Each structure stands twice: as structure tokens, then as C-alpha cells.
Amino acid sequence: MDRNRLRKLIIISILSAISFVLLLLQFPIPFIPPYLTVDLSDIPAFIGFMMYGGTVGSLIIILKILIYGLLAASEPIGPLANMIASFSLLLPVFFIYKRSRTTKSLIIGFIAGTITLTIMLSLLNYFVLLPLYGMIVDQTDIIENLRIIVSAGIIPFNIIKGIIVGLVAFIIYKKLLPKLNRL
Numbered sequence: 001m002d003r004n005r006l007r008k009l010i011i012i013s014i015l016s017a018i019s020f021v022l023l024l025l026q027f028p029i030p031f032i033p034p035y036l037t038v039d040l041s042d043i044p045a046f047i048g049f050m051m052y053g054g055t056v057g058s059l060i061i062i063l064k065i066l067i068y069g070l071l072a073a074s075e076p077i078g079p080l081a082n083m084i085a086s087f088s089l090l091l092p093v094f095f096i097y098k099r100s101r102t103t104k105s106l107i108i109g110f111i112a113g114t115i116t117l118t119i120m121l122s123l124l125n126y127f128v129l130l131p132l133y134g135m136i137v138d139q140t141d142i143i144e145n146l147r148i149i150v151s152a153g154i155i156p157f158n159i160i161k162g163i164i165v166g167l168v169a170f171i172i173y174k175k176l177l178p179k180l181n182r183l
Helices: 003-024 042-052 054-071 077-100 103-136 140-144 146-175 177-181
Strands: none
Touching (some): 003 042, 003 054, 042 054, 054 077
């Protein structure tokens, strides 16, 4: 194995491990249901997307979820939702940014990613994830109140999450990524 491939493999491993740790460090948002927590585990995947492209960024997301699923998850719905959320947010950022590689395209990418995240998770929570979760934990009130949960909780939460992750990623893009690319 040559040095560049080894370096890339080490960076993927480190970013995946950091992503897993960041997934464990979750914080609530005031006035949003407490079971919806923000984490910054998408930041290492964002770095992977920016440094090495779509395959590496996607691999970091998948490895984060596999590690979390094996070591920390108590049910499968949360990790599945997190993986879908990560892809929904970061794939639009990557595809829009890679065209022109400008600050403006990164900002537009995060706006598009936040919109995609909000729409995807609203629909999936309404039709699939929350009904499944309600059946797993035997909570019929979840199934009976889907419209309220999605409109008052899921939609504002995902907008706020997209903004928070976008702001942190933008700072990393400006301050850290130029230094990482020189390694």
C-alpha cells in the first residue's frame, strides 16, 4: 500500500471515530421536544466530502452509524434517521459545491441541504420513521399525533440543525480545511 492510500485510510478512520464521538455528544434545542437533539457528527463527514469527495464522505457517515449501531444504539430507528439526515444535508452541499468550489456555492449548498433535510425527514418521519418507532416502543400516542409532532417538532428542529451544522462547517471550511489540505 502506498503512502497516499495509507494516509487517506488513516484520515477516514480518524474522521469516522470523531464522527461517532460527536454523535454521542448531543444537545437539546430550547422549545423543541427534548427527544430531538442536535449533534455535530456531520462535521467530520463534511471534511471527508471536501477533502476526498463523495465516496469518502459517504463512507464516514456509514461507518459512524455502524459504530453507533454496534456500541450505543438501543433501537434501529434513531441511527437510520441520523444516517438519512446526514446524507440529506451533506449530499446537496457536496454536489453544489463541487461545481465551482466557491464560498457562495458552499452557502447555497447548505441552504439546499437544509431544505432537503427538512423535507426528507418531515416526510420520512410522518410516513415511516415515527410510525415504526411508535410500534417498537408501543406508543400509540405518537402515531395518533404525527401531524403535530412533524409540524411543531421535526420541521423547526431540522431547520435549526441545518443552520447550526452549516455555520460550524463554514467556520471549518474557512479556518481548518486549508490547513488539512496541506498535510
